[in-house]
Amino acid sequence: MSSPLWSRGEPVTDWDVLELGGSESTALIRLWRGFMAARCFVALVLVLLQGVAFALGQTMQPLAIGISAVYLVTAWLTMRYTRLQPPIRGFTAPWLLTVGVDLAAFTTLQVMQGGNVNYTPLFALPVLMSAVLGTVVVGLGTTSTVTLLLLADAGWHWLQQPVDSSGRFVQAALTGTGLFVVALLAHELARRLAREEAVAQRNRSSAQMQAQVNDLVIETLSEGVLVIDAEGLVHAANPAADAILGQGLAKLTLPFPLHAQPAWHALAALARQTFARRAPQSEEIPVAQARGAAREVRVRTRLTPADDKRLDSLCVMFLQDLRELEARIRTEKLAAMGRMSAAVAHEIRNPLAAITQASALLNEDLTDPAHRKLTSMVQHNAQRLARIVDDVLDVSRARQQRVLSLGEQVVLDPAVQVLAEEWIRQTQRKGVQVSLDAAGSDVRFDAEHLRRLLVNLLDNASRYAGKREGSIQVLTSLQRGASGRPALMVWSDGAPLEPAVQRHLFEPFFSSESRSSGLGLFLCRELCRRHGATIGYERRALVQGGPEGNEFFVSFAASENRLTQ
Structure with missing residues (x-):
């Protein structure tokens, strides 16, 4: 990535630096406002100077007072209503409204009041303004104009008094030389300021982007992360740490002491040990939970490098739930x-x-x-x-085949009706009822996979259901809510499943029956995942007051036709 201070492989000029940094340089804009305020202050001093001269009994010059007043009003209006984006790129309107007005006002006052008051020091203001806020051409051009005005003033006095005017030429030459030096130095400082500010802005943008990336990575980490100082105060924590520690960590105001909770005393001790030994530590610690049994947590600590002696190292603690690892x-x-x-x-x-x-x-x-x-x-x-x-x-x-795209759709109710009747004929199972209530609903599901899904669910229900009428029921419906997704349910009146069995229902090779492969429900879950559907289990009664039973339900993804409506 090339630097913005280089273009087409050639070093940029002072003009380019100000072009790059000036239009968006907040430092140059602040300098512009400072110069505008200085112009108003100088104009106010000129007006007051005329009043003091009148109070001291000197001859009053109405034109000088008028010029000072007009200059004050012009300077104030320029400061109030002009919005300049530095740099000043030439002798255009921005230059005329600021530097040009200053040169005209100071030159007129210098010529009118002759030797009574010397206005030469005021010319430093437009020279500095053009050198700082303009390009090299503008700065040197303004300085040349001021030098020529001073030499012209010396020549005018020489024409009037040839004997005593030689000193004015020397003073004008020295003043012009000094103004050229000041203009060059001021422009160089302004160029460096613009360049350093541009570099600082890029570095700040890079740092902000890096910080955002780090925050996102830490927020999405499955491992818990705590940042702890040498005093035991926690300065940062991610959501995974709150989930693992389970003591309402997210509700605490940062920073907070790690030993605030008795369950975290072992963590605080490990952090102190890390600072004392100045080395990473690793340990498996049981952490008590607000609800339920304690959780085994693998804790690893690392110290941040302290390259700056003014900054202390921080202890970064990584928490990993051993249950998730297992x-x-x-x-x-x-x-x-x-x-x-x-x-x-x-x-x-x-x-x-x-x-x-x-x-x-x-x-x-x-x-x-x-x-x-x-x-x-x-x-x-x-x-x-x-x-x-x-x-x-x-x-x-x-x-x-889970990641393959599917374009095939089936109409749910007729497909379920045919598959259920086919299963009943093959198994000769009695007491199966079919109730379809999803008329006209298309689902994104392969027909053969739907057959495997329904057959597996019916085989599973048949193992544990009774023999009475309605002991097995196959139902379809549209879910409530805005989605209205079609659903398929297979209900049976079997005995309740034990909690230990429920936790492993959809795991492979798990079965409560010794003669089963334990792959039926796992295959159902895999087929549902492939087609964007979800499968679940619940114990419920089909009608209020009726007998409870085991229900496996499948919520299908919306069909292509429904998505386009």
Whole structure:
């Protein structure tokens, strides 16, 4: 990234520096206001000077008073109503309204009052203004004009009094030389001021951007972060720290002492140990919660480097909930187990098909009932193994295809009606009721995946439901609210699920039944995630006062047609 002070590979001039920094330079704008106030002050002094001269008995010159008054009014109006954006780029209107007016007023007063009062020092004001607020050309041009005016004034006096006017030429030359030196120095200082301010603004913008990025990163960190000084005061904390510590940390006003809560005494002790040893520390600490059991937290501390001796080091404390770490490890293990299971299932499929076919052929030649019973057992268990293999492979396919875009849509009610009736015919299950109340609702769901979803939910309900009429109910509806998303519910009158079972319902290889693969509900969740739907469980009664049951509900994503309405 190239510096703004360079253009096309060539160093910029003083003009370019003021062009870059002046139009937005707050320092130059403040100097402009200062010069405007100085002009008003000088004009006021000139008016008062005329009054003092009159009070001392000197001859009153109405024209000088008028010029001073006009200059005062002009200076005040310029300060009040003119909005100049430095630099002054040439001898244009801004220069005429400020420097030009000053030169005209001071020159006229100098010529009118002759040798009584010397107005030469006042010319320093327009010279400084043009040098600081203008370019090099404007500054040197103004200084040259003032020098020529002083020399012209000396020449005028020489014409009137040739004998005594040589000193005026020397004074004019020395004054002009001094004004040129002042103009160059003032312009150089103004150029440096504009350049340093431009650099400071860029650095401040970069620092602000970096601070915003750091704040965003810290806010979104899953790890808790506390910033603690040597006195044990917490100066910063992110939302994750509040969630992990669980003592209402977010409600405390920063800074606050870390030992304010008894549950945090161990953290405060670890921070003191970090400052005492001047080295990072790591420890696993149980942190009491406002509700529930204590939480095991892994705490790591680091000290910020203290390059500036005027600034003390800070202790940055990182908090990591061990439960989340263990859950992440468990998820990674399950993912690895899933990949391995898919590979094993694929290898088992062909031998299993051969066993099933051989058993069927053998069953055709057997006449002994005992032998036929044995082959029937082989076929039954082979089919069970085949279903487990299919479940494992279905999970693998669902995960691989989760990110694919879906354009297929199905009309929910007719699809559910057909799939439910097909399942009832195949399983010969009695007591299943179908109630559809989402007429005309399209859902973004693959038809085959919807079949797998509904079959898995019905198989799961059938294991635990009773035999009476209505023990299993399949329902569709439109959710309440502005979204009105279609929903599918499978309700059964089975016994309540234990809390331990509810927590792991949708995890792979988890089942409360020994003969189940534990992949049915997990496959349902994977299919729902792929299609933007959500699946959940609750214990409720379908009608007020009716029996409670276990309900698995699916909330579908809005269809493309509904999104365009």
